[in-house]
Amino acid sequence: MSKVNLYKFSAPATFYGLAGQMIPGFAILSAILFAAGLYISFFVAPTDAQQGEAYRIIFIHVPAAWMSMFIYVVMAVYSGIGLAFNTRLSAMMAQALAPTGALFCFIALFTGSFWGKPMWGAWWVWDARLTSQLILFFLYIGFISLQAAIEDPKRADRAGALIALVGVINVPIIYFSVKWWNTLHQGASISFSKAPTMAHTMLAGMLVMAVACWTYTIAIALYRVRLIILERERHTTWASEILGGAK
Amino acid sequence: MKILAWVVKRDLLLAMRRKSDVLTTLFFFVIMASLFPLGVGPEPQLLKQMGPGVVWVAALLASMLSLGRLFSADYADGTLEQMLLCPESLALIVLAKAAVHWITAELPLVAFAPLLGLQFGLSEQALWVLIASLLIGTPVLSLVGSIGASLTLGLRGGGVLVSLLVLPLYIPTLIFGAGAVDASTSGLGAQGHLSILGALLVLSLLATPKAAAAALRISLE
Amino acid sequence: MNWGSFSAFIHMGGYAFYVWSSFGVSFALLGMEIWLLSKRRRTLLKRLGQIQRLNASKGSR
Numbered sequence: 001m002s003k004v005n006l007y008k009f010s011a012p013a014t015f016y017g018l019a020g021q022m023i024p025g026f027a028i029l030s031a032i033l034f035a036a037g038l039y040i041s042f043f044v045a046p047t048d049a050q051q052g053e054a055y056r057i058i059f060i061h062v063p064a065a066w067m068s069m070f071i072y073v074v075m076a077v078y079s080g081i082g083l084a085f086n087t088r089l090s091a092m093m094a095q096a097l098a099p100t101g102a103l104f105c106f107i108a109l110f111t112g113s114f115w116g117k118p119m120w121g122a123w124w125v126w127d128a129r130l131t132s133q134l135i136l137f138f139l140y141i142g143f144i145s146l147q148a149a150i151e152d153p154k155r156a157d158r159a160g161a162l163i164a165l166v167g168v169i170n171v172p173i174i175y176f177s178v179k180w181w182n183t184l185h186q187g188a189s190i191s192f193s194k195a196p197t198m199a200h201t202m203l204a205g206m207l208v209m210a211v212a213c214w215t216y217t218i219a220i221a222l223y224r225v226r227l228i229i230l231e232r233e234r235h236t237t238w239a240s241e242i243l244g245g246a247k
Numbered sequence: 248m249k250i251l252a253w254v255v256k257r258d259l260l261l262a263m264r265r266k267s268d269v270l271t272t273l274f275f276f277v278i279m280a281s282l283f284p285l286g287v288g289p290e291p292q293l294l295k296q297m298g299p300g301v302v303w304v305a306a307l308l309a310s311m312l313s314l315g316r317l318f319s320a321d322y323a324d325g326t327l328e329q330m331l332l333c334p335e336s337l338a339l340i341v342l343a344k345a346a347v348h349w350i351t352a353e354l355p356l357v358a359f360a361p362l363l364g365l366q367f368g369l370s371e372q373a374l375w376v377l378i379a380s381l382l383i384g385t386p387v388l389s390l391v392g393s394i395g396a397s398l399t400l401g402l403r404g405g406g407v408l409v410s411l412l413v414l415p416l417y418i419p420t421l422i423f424g425a426g427a428v429d430a431s432t433s434g435l436g437a438q439g440h441l442s443i444l445g446a447l448l449v450l451s452l453l454a455t456p457k458a459a460a461a462a463l464r465i466s467l468e
Numbered sequence: 469m470n471w472g473s474f475s476a477f478i479h480m481g482g483y484a485f486y487v488w489s490s491f492g493v494s495f496a497l498l499g500m501e502i503w504l505l506s507k508r509r510r511t512l513l514k515r516l517g518q519i520q521r522l523n524a525s526k527g528s529r
Contacts, residue, residue: 038491042477043470053481057490064494083461103501111490118486138415145411149402158465159398163412166394166458170416173447177419181426220501227509234516243516 012089012229013238019222026219033212040205057115058202063210065108065129067217068136069171071101075143076168079161089225091157092232094164095147096225100217102140108133128182132175139167153232250335254343261320262351268316273355276309280363291368298367299377299428305363306356306381307417310388313352314409317344317396318463331467337460341397345389345456353385369428376431376441383444384424390455391416397462420447 041059048055075094082090112130113123124130146163150156233239262269283301284294321327330340360381364374395413399405427440471477480487 045470047470047481052483054483054486056480056487060491060494100501103497107494107497110493114486114490118483135415135418138411142412142415145408146398149399149404149408155465155468159462162394162458162462162465163398166416169454170419173419174415177422177443181422216498220505223505223509227505227512230512230516234519239516240520243513243520 012092012233013236015089016226016229016238016242019226023219023222023226026215026222030212030215030219033208033215037205037209037212040201040208045201045205046199051119054115054118057111059205059209061108061111061115062206063213064104064111065133066210067213068101068105068108068133068140070214071097071104071217072136072139072164072171073168075101076164079164082157083161083165088157088232089229091161092225092228093221094161095157096221096228097217098140098144098147099224100220102137102144104213104217105133105137105140109137126182128175128179131178131182135174135178136171139171143167248339250333251339251343254340255346258344258347259350262347268313269351269355272309272313272352273359275312276305276356277359277363279308280305281366284366294367295369298364298369299373300425301367302360302363302377303381303384303421303425306353306360306385307388307414307421309356310353310385310392311410311413311417312406313348314392314396314413315406316352317348317393318400322400322467327463328467331464337463338456341393341459341463342452342456345386345393345459348393349386349389353381353389357381357385370432373428373432376428376437379441380424380427380437380444383441383448384420387420387444387447387451388417390451390459391420393459394455394462397459397466400463400466420444423447 037059041056045056045059047053075097078090078094078097081087082094109130112133116125116127116130117123143160143163147156147160150159230239230242234243280301283297287293287297318327321330331337333340357378360377361374364377369377392409392413395409395416398412399409402408423440423444427437427444430440431437478484
């Protein structure tokens with residue numbers, strides 16, 4: 001792709017149309033993959049010898065946890081691009097991704113708790129991974145509330161971008177310190193990392209579900225970014241043309 | 248470098264004129280830590296175990312509550328915008344302001360921390376480690392906090408917002424700060440924890456003034 | 469095939485509550501996100517449409 005083209009697509013007006021064309025594809029793909037992933041999770045993957053049927057929760061838990069971390073990194077990349085090249089669209093993409101990332105983070109916490117209860121007998125343990133996931137959730141909340149509190153869109157974009165970058169630099173430090181804290185205080189009690197030897201079908205199921213979440217995220221973020229673009233650009237001529245056509 | 252000393256001197260002078268601010272933060276710290284025994288009961292063994300963590304959390308909250316003062320006065324009277332225009336590096340000015348915040352809001356806490364430690368029945372050795380960990384760790388709080396303070400400058404509800412932004416970033420400092428005291432009382436030695444706190448301090452000294460300066464430009468543009 | 473009967477599938481080896489709440493709540497949340505977004509789009513289009521019509525009628529006068 002030539003440079004000119006890239007600039008053309010990074011203009012919100014062009015991207016609005018492009019995103020609109022891409023959404024149905026990703027949405028359909030995501031629905032198919034979710035169906036396949038659920039089929040593998042419940043009908044193909046065998047019962048686990050140690051954990052019985054309760055282990056099937058990992059088919060939603062692990063992909064959600066992966067997605068929540070991955071989305072934060074993507075957000076930070078968009079934020080970095082936005083700050084460096086002053087492109088409005090990348091800030092809008094970061095803003096469009098944040099709620100979905102927070103949602104996946106919440107799902108990972110929720111399902112982790114529902115997995116922990118039958119396995120460990122407690123709804124919540126201060127396991128290193130669960131704790132880091134909780135802190136990641138706090139980072140998402142901080143990003144979203146900072147953007148929501150600033151009325152001037154330009155300042156909101158840039159302030160959000162900065163806090164996302166600060167957050168992404170801190171995530172490894174936080175993870176490391178929580179892990180250190182956990183080994184010191186809890187000793188060798190319980191951990192997610194001692195997963196039972198994973199059968200190929202189980203891994204396949206998790207990967208299919210992860211790709212399904214991935215395509216879902218793309219579709220929903222594109223949908224949300226279109227709304228953000230429309231809200232911001234409603235005074236421009238191209239936006240009023242679209243609105244005229246939508247009626 | 249001259250600007251650094253100048254801003255520190257000026258801000259310290261201004262802070263001396265408002266001594267009540269310093270005292271408020273200090274008393275918040277003391278009251279906050281004294282509430283815990285009332286909440287969990289006077290069991291000495293339990294208090295001894297909780298002590299370092301409680302003192303550290305109280306220091307965290309006290310430091311966070313006083314973050315609003317970091318830039319707000321200069322923002323209100325327009326000095327801050329002058330500083331943006333000044334040819335010296337904005338990062339140095341931010342560094343100076345964080346230093347003043349540390350001196351006025353956190354150094355008094357460090358001085359009072361042994362008293363609270365005694366309330367929780369910490370041993371003499373643990374008290375020394377507590378002081379050392381606070382001395383190394385609290386500058387990190389001021390530095391990291393300066394990013395949050397500059398991002399929320401002039402926003403309504405900025406005080407609560409800054410806690411959402413800053414508290415998750417304080418977690419590593421809390422873990423290694425309180426952990427240092429725990430490690431020394433359990434006989435592991437606090438050196439490892441204190442070195443990591445030192446590393447966090449160096450890292451934040453290098454990185455946060457630039458980030459906070461960028462945040463100030465974003466907020467004031 | 470893992471399950472002898474439909475009721476065994478629902479029973480989930482005794483973990484029905486945990487497994488079905490995990491999957492149920494997760495997909496309910498994703499569904500809610502889609503629903504909330506489509507609602508946001510409808511209200512936005514309606515509001516912007518109104519503003520535009522208002523402007524158009526002002527312009528023609």
